[in-house]
Amino acid sequence: QLQLQESGPGLVKPSETLSLTCAVSGGSVSSTSYYWGWIRQPPGKGLAWIGSIDHSGTTYQNPSLKSRVTISVDTSKNQFSLKLTSVTAADTAVYYCARHDPMTGESFHVWGQGTSVTVSS
């Protein structure tokens, strides 16, 4: 059974870079069938797609965040990562990783439990 687990610092200082990792178990990030994505949810607000990556390393980002977002895959560790630069308080959120599934119209079929990140000095 596929499981995703986010990890990373819970507190990041303004202007610094937020770095998160999503460990994948029960499946492979190398699979040619799937995209792997990041979604965030500010406190008390809705869901926002950040970006996604496919097996070849091709990335797709939310235009509103594109200049600050880097997503990468590490096949040796079976994980993928998110880097968000120049963070501000507006980047405070719960960050989820998820797998898209082409069999379900590229919806986010499997989610991690989420990790809370606060941007504060």
Next chain:
Amino acid sequence: EIVLTQSPGTLSLSPGERATLSCRASQSVSSTYLAWYQQKPGQAPRLLIYGASSRATGIPARFSGSGSGTDFTLTISRLEPEDFAVYYCQQFGSLSWTFGQGTKVEIK
């Protein structure tokens, strides 16, 4: 970018009642790429409906989705206590994914 607008923002209903949630897109969305999620407090979202009308694995039959083009609907035929939650629609198109702002279904 396609914007999804959900209505109402909050739906106050009693257990056993029918819930009808709307999701309207700023431009036409392929039904193949329209999904609905349920989120309870402190939990990750859960996929309910994909392809506008197909239930995900393990989702009860009281949940149904319909619609096409720019107007989509999630219906919960008879609300169970565990159905009180926030529901989001989501679309995929042009290698970009967007969510609606959510509808909260609360106990009246």
